[in-house]
Amino acid sequence: MNIMHKPTINFILPANIVDSLSRIALEWSNLMIEDHTIIISYPLVDHIDFIKFQSKEKFRGIKPHLARSTIQKLWACYKIATSKGKFATLKAFFELLIGTYKWQGLRIGNVHSSIRFNPFLCYPNNSNMPEADYIGFLAGNYLTPRLTKLDKSKGKVIASIHLNYDSVEKDPSPLMKEWFTQEFNILKTCNVPVFAESRRNMQVAERKGLKIVGLVPPGINFEEFKKRQTSSNAIINVMLFCTPKPQKGLRFGCEAIQSLRRKYSSRNTVKFISIGNVTEEFRGLFDENIGFCYGDDYSRALRRADIFVWPEIYSGFATPPLQAMASGSALCTTAIDGTEEYCIHMQNSMTCEPYDVDTMVNNISTLIDNRQLRSFVASGGLEVARRYTWPESVRRLKEIMRRESLVDSA
Known part of the structure; x- marks a missing residue:
């Protein structure tokens, strides 16, 4: 047989x-x-060290024994090894370095x-x-x-x-x-x-x-990311995705939230939420900081967002915007790699160019103030998300x- x-x-x-x-x-x-x-x-490689590494500006030429994180040590050793051919002599160092x-x-x-x-x-x-x-x-x-x-x-x-x-x-x-x-x-x-x-x-x-x-x-895994239930809650949740990687647009997104807070300071109907890793500099901008979450906690968090804000500067093909669409959120995003292939302004999303704070603020404000458009954009986003399986x-x-x-x- x-x-x-x-x-x-x-x-x-x-x-x-x-x-x-x-x-x-x-x-x-x-x-x-x-x-x-x-x-x-x-x-x-420890994932926490890698995250720390990505926020460092000075790593070139660093000596292994002076490096402050695992990934910096790996990078330093790699640079030495490729220039001097010392991988064999570094093997013991690597084994001691990494658990x-x-x-x-x-x-x-x-x-x-x-x-x-x-x-x-x-x-x-x-x-x-x-x-x-x-x-x-x-x-x-x-x-x-x-x-x-x-x-x-x-x-x-x-x-x-x-x-x-x-x-x-x-x-x-x-x-x-x-x-x-x-x-x-x-x-x-x-x-x-x-x-x-x-x-x-x-x-x-x-x-x-x-x-x-x-x-x-x-x-998108549609067993994980499901459409949110229609809420009668008068509070509108605006959720910003935050990560310190430079290309993710944290400062750009937080500048938009800062302007929105000033605009809606006299109203108690808008709640600003961060999801991911928001730095201490911007933590006070938000009414709630969810932090990084995974699995069911992450999908439940997305279903809370009436408006999901994705401020990325460049990408490959980011999935959080689609995950938010699948969860029933109205998406405000930059028009970059990936998103430009499925986002249509005022049809299934609200789009702007990277670093254009004024347009991002205007897009989010439009969705906050126009419930009918917010629902229309969210419905269009849900249809788009279903194409990406x-x-x-x-x-x-x-x-x-x-x-x-x-x-x-x-």
Whole structure:
């Protein structure tokens, strides 16, 4: 009796944090586990240290023993090793430096019991990567060259990009600019298929000389994100998504909230809520700070938002705006990579350009003052969100893999 071979996919993540890549790995894995063996590989890097690292401006040239976080030490050692070839001598340092951590994606939702986890030390190599038919490498970065040096038995690589590299060049943060510029330049040297999340990401990457083999937008889990019940509450909840990453537009969004607080200071019908990581500088702007939350707590929080504000400056294809739409919120967002593909101003969302505080304030005010328009925009957003499903995302991924001869055509 012949037993059909189930292809093995090894999804390799560049960091062990709760982010959009972790959600992609989780959702794809849960849907593909029926006809594939799934492995999720992740580096042993503390997610809190990584978040701290992203807010640092000065990291270049730092000595390992002076670094203040795990990821800074990793970066410093990487720079030394690539310039002087000292990976062997640094191995003991890495082993002492890093402890064992669970995959942080488990905070997002449930994972199928058959999915295997493979924590690895710093970068993938022949000794720490299991054999697979192919590797889905989520986001190109400094790990990418290591993947191309793996034995063929470790899997054929397909990589992905999740950023607009034109926007990265304009980022005010030297740290982010250097990090992602290096990521892109390394990815260009690797002869592996690459797919993008959004059309603009694809167009920019191709113009810069990177071959893109297809588009795979993310999706929405509609069992998790459900439409909110119509509320008779007279208070309108305006919720701002906050994170200190420079490209997420925290200051821009908070400046809009500051203007709105002045405008509605005499009214008790508007409540301003932050979700995510709002810094101390802006914490006092909000009537409530939910903080980071995961799983059911996160989806319940989104259902509280009458108006959801997404102030991002550039992106790959952010899913929180779609999650808010699926939850029945009226969306106010910047027109950037991803959102520009589905947002229509005053039809399913209210849009503005990044850093345009006046227009963002006007858009939110319009929704606060016009209940009928707020309901209309929320209904339009719900219809849009229904087009972005994880099964469709997986279908696109499989199609690219078949086209690139990464899986059997059967």
